[in-house]
Amino acid sequence: MSKNAPVSVFHRLRKRYGNTMILALLLVVMAILVNLTPLKEQTWLRVLFGISALNFTLRMTVPLVLGALSGILCERSGIINIGIEGMMLAGAFAGFVAKTSTNHWPLAASLIFSVAAAMAVGGLMGAVHALFSIRFRMDQIISGTVIIILALGATSYLYNRDAIAEGKFSSIPIPGLSQIPVIGPILFDNPPITYLALIMVVVVHVGLFYTRWGLRTRAVGEHPRAADTVGINVNLYRYVNTSLGGMLAGLAGAFLVLEAVGQFQEGMTAGRGFISLAAMIFGNWNPFGALAAATLFGYTQALQNELLLAGVTQVPRQFISMLPYVVTIVAVSGLVGRVRPPAAEGKVYETEGSA
Amino acid sequence: MATATSTTGIRRILRPLLIPSLALLSALLAGAVVMVLSGDDPMAAYSGLFQGAFGDGKGWARTIRKTIPFVLTGLSVALAFKVSLFNIGASGQFVMGSVFAVAVGINFEGLPVFIHLPLALIAGIVGGMLWGAIPGILKVYTGAHEVIVTIMLNYVASLFGGWTVYAGGTQGQTPGPLWDRTAGAISETPDVLHSAQIPWLFGPPYRVHAGVFLALAAAILVWWLIYKTPLGFEMRTVGHNMRAARYAGIRVNYTIILTMALAGGLAGLAGGIETLGLNHKFAPEFGGAVGFDGITVALLGQTHPIGVLLAAFMFGALDGGAATMQFQSGVPADIIQIIQALVLAFVAAPLIIRMIFRLRQQTADDAGSAVSTSWGGT
Numbered sequence: 001m002s003k004n005a006p007v008s009v010f011h012r013l014r015k016r017y018g019n020t021m022i023l024a025l026l027l028v029v030m031a032i033l034v035n036l037t038p039l040k041e042q043t044w045l046r047v048l049f050g051i052s053a054l055n056f057t058l059r060m061t062v063p064l065v066l067g068a069l070s071g072i073l074c075e076r077s078g079i080i081n082i083g084i085e086g087m088m089l090a091g092a093f094a095g096f097v098a099k100t101s102t103n104h105w106p107l108a109a110s111l112i113f114s115v116a117a118a119m120a121v122g123g124l125m126g127a128v129h130a131l132f133s134i135r136f137r138m139d140q141i142i143s144g145t146v147i148i149i150l151a152l153g154a155t156s157y158l159y160n161r162d163a164i165a166e167g168k169f170s171s172i173p174i175p176g177l178s179q180i181p182v183i184g185p186i187l188f189d190n191p192p193i194t195y196l197a198l199i200m201v202v203v204v205h206v207g208l209f210y211t212r213w214g215l216r217t218r219a220v221g222e223h224p225r226a227a228d229t230v231g232i233n234v235n236l237y238r239y240v241n242t243s244l245g246g247m248l249a250g251l252a253g254a255f256l257v258l259e260a261v262g263q264f265q266e267g268m269t270a271g272r273g274f275i276s277l278a279a280m281i282f283g284n285w286n287p288f289g290a291l292a293a294a295t296l297f298g299y300t301q302a303l304q305n306e307l308l309l310a311g312v313t314q315v316p317r318q319f320i321s322m323l324p325y326v327v328t329i330v331a332v333s334g335l336v337g338r339v340r341p342p343a344a345e346g347k348v349y350e351t352e353g354s355a
Numbered sequence: 356m357a358t359a360t361s362t363t364g365i366r367r368i369l370r371p372l373l374i375p376s377l378a379l380l381s382a383l384l385a386g387a388v389v390m391v392l393s394g395d396d397p398m399a400a401y402s403g404l405f406q407g408a409f410g411d412g413k414g415w416a417r418t419i420r421k422t423i424p425f426v427l428t429g430l431s432v433a434l435a436f437k438v439s440l441f442n443i444g445a446s447g448q449f450v451m452g453s454v455f456a457v458a459v460g461i462n463f464e465g466l467p468v469f470i471h472l473p474l475a476l477i478a479g480i481v482g483g484m485l486w487g488a489i490p491g492i493l494k495v496y497t498g499a500h501e502v503i504v505t506i507m508l509n510y511v512a513s514l515f516g517g518w519t520v521y522a523g524g525t526q527g528q529t530p531g532p533l534w535d536r537t538a539g540a541i542s543e544t545p546d547v548l549h550s551a552q553i554p555w556l557f558g559p560p561y562r563v564h565a566g567v568f569l570a571l572a573a574a575i576l577v578w579w580l581i582y583k584t585p586l587g588f589e590m591r592t593v594g595h596n597m598r599a600a601r602y603a604g605i606r607v608n609y610t611i612i613l614t615m616a617l618a619g620g621l622a623g624l625a626g627g628i629e630t631l632g633l634n635h636k637f638a639p640e641f642g643g644a645v646g647f648d649g650i651t652v653a654l655l656g657q658t659h660p661i662g663v664l665l666a667a668f669m670f671g672a673l674d675g676g677a678a679t680m681q682f683q684s685g686v687p688a689d690i691i692q693i694i695q696a697l698v699l700a701f702v703a704a705p706l707i708i709r710m711i712f713r714l715r716q717q718t719a720d721d722a723g724s725a726v727s728t729s730w731g732g733t
Binding site: 082132135136137138139141142143145146149150152153154156157158270271274275277278281316317318319321322325326328329332333334 | 389393441443493497499500502503504506507508510511514515517518521528529531647650651654687689690691692693695696697699700703704706707
């Protein structure tokens with residue numbers, strides 16, 4: 001057993017998460033190699049794998065992985081959520097409003113309150129999505145679109161252009177760990193929501209695969225009738241999970257406003273909700289798979305920045321900016337028959353005789 | 356007996372209108388609630404909205420002018436719905452149509468109108484068709500869900516459109532191929548040549564162009580295609596039950612790709628018409644939003660071409676009156692976006708409307724076809 005351990009770990013990783021995980025690991029290995037050896041003198045390698053590129057990757061990854069976790073929670077219970085974009089935007093806006101109206105509070109209190117507000121509004125949007133798709137039997141993809149359009153309209157209607165949020169989360173280096181070369185400055189010297197996002201990956205993973213709640217959630221998403229037969233309240237699980245998913249999307253919005261940018265901009269999510277969906281699919285509805293996929297997508301976004309900063313002008317900047325979107329399309333296209341969504345996804349569940 | 360049949364005849368026409376009109380009404384009421392909650396005066400807003408849309412000749416002109424692109428993007432989404440495909444990509448297809456149309460429109464000096472204008476319009480359609488075909492092809496051959504692909508393509512199209520007219524950067528970046536060299540730092544194309552402009556029906560200040568006929572013709576054509584041709588029958592069959600269609604020998608893959616291409620072509624035509632008829636040039640700020648509203652228009656119109664015409668007209672009026680509303684009552688024009696989202700919510704969930712107005716459940720399925728059940732298979 002132990003003799004074959006390294007092979008089987010690799011094999012298991014690959015079997016469970018596909019090549020995504022391998023690519024993400026490769027990225028990490030390259031980064032360590034480049035930054036610890038004289039290779040970092042090479043401009044191109046520095047652009048591709050330098051500390052700054054990887055720091056940026058993590059910053060870009062956080063909203064994507066939170067969005068993907070949001071999608072996983074909803075879809076594992078059988079509700080398709082393409083409204084992540086809207087929930088994220090609503091959360092970002094709520095966080096911004098909360099921050100601007102508590103500017104006079106101590107910074108930490110104000111920020112924490114704002115994060116709570118963002119998650120509450122995100123959760124509310126999730127609950128609305130669940131209500132539409134369960135109670136009103138709306139097509140779930142259309143319901144998600146409603147959420148997006150509603151969030152776009154409401155945030156630009158209510159947005160006060162003169163409001164300014166003062167202050168945002170700053171980095172908290174973790175003592176000891178942040179001293180590790182290469183990995184330290186990338187992973188252990190970040191603002192709180194980044195840590196929280198990484199912790200959430202583990203929490204959702206453990207929750208889904210090692211708790212009763214997770215088992216029931218998956219049962220509801222795979223075979224609601226069977227779940228119902230053994231006494232699980234199918235729609236309750238769907239309501240709760242979709243609302244929790246909304247809260248995670250709201251947290252992603254909070255990250256954008258309170259940690260990354262510091263202000264709100266109209267339509268600031270810029271397709272991140274949809275890229276998260278792709279990350280969820282790419283990661284085969286698994287939290288760690290989603291993290292790996294989000295890292296890859298985040299990397300393309302970081303690369304876009306690094307290339308622009310490095311002054312690459314041979315390729316027009318618009319084409320460089322297309323990178324994350326094109327990679328997303330390529331990723332979701334390269335998955336024929338290799339991913340499998342929860343079986344009961346998108347279908348309204350009705351108890352026998354109620355229809 | 357005669358009266359009985361005539362009432363059922365009227366019923367037959369009125370019944371499909373019931374849910375959409377009640378949805379519109381509910382959305383306006385809910386919009387009023389939002390306005391009251393945020394301290395605005397809904398009466399002033401709606402009277403301003405109505406005056407702006409229908410108050411005078413200019414108002415009517417504005418409404419009709421704004422209706423045209425909604426008809427075409429609405430048809431684009433509705434056509435895809437008939438095949439159970441969700442085309443969220445109308446805005447990208449719109450942009451590609453605009454770019455292709457303007458590329459023909461600003462070149463080929465000296466061509467007569469009756470050659471140049473159709474050529475430019477066809478270019479617009481082709482641009483949209485190419486952009487629409489991609490998600491269709493990917494769906495058929497790789498199983499990639501069209502919702503994600505079309506949305507990603509929207510961003511790509513918008514960046515591509517931005518690049519074509521890019522004025523160049525301060526660090527010596529090369530300007531885009533369609534950029535107007537006389538425009539200085541402004542990123543836009545030169546004006547479309549006169550021979551490629553759609554003629555005015557009513558010139559400035561009314562600015563209503565002959566594209567309105569094209570939109571009407573497109574609606575009739577789509578209706579004919581869906582309900583009167585073998586291809587339309589195949590499309591509807593694929594939309595209702597893909598597996599049954601496959602067993603019946605219908606070329607499902609071909610139908611999906613063709614439908615997406617045609618849907619893209621309609622949205623591309625919308626872009627072409629807006630560019631050649633109204634803006635007379637392309638700049639990054641033109642386009643985009645109309646494509647997304649096409650979803651609401653299509654659903655409000657119950658995915659029927661005639662319904663789409665009516666719904667587009669309602670949306671044209673909402674958009675046409677928005678500026679006057681903001682000017683007269685001080686209510687931000689963005690409230691229109693909220694109302695449009697509420698329309699979508701109410702019309703997509705007829706159950707809400709039935710609950711509010713205590714209507715009886717209809718036996719036939721009235722919600723149109725379901726879009727999709729999962730990301731999974733084709």
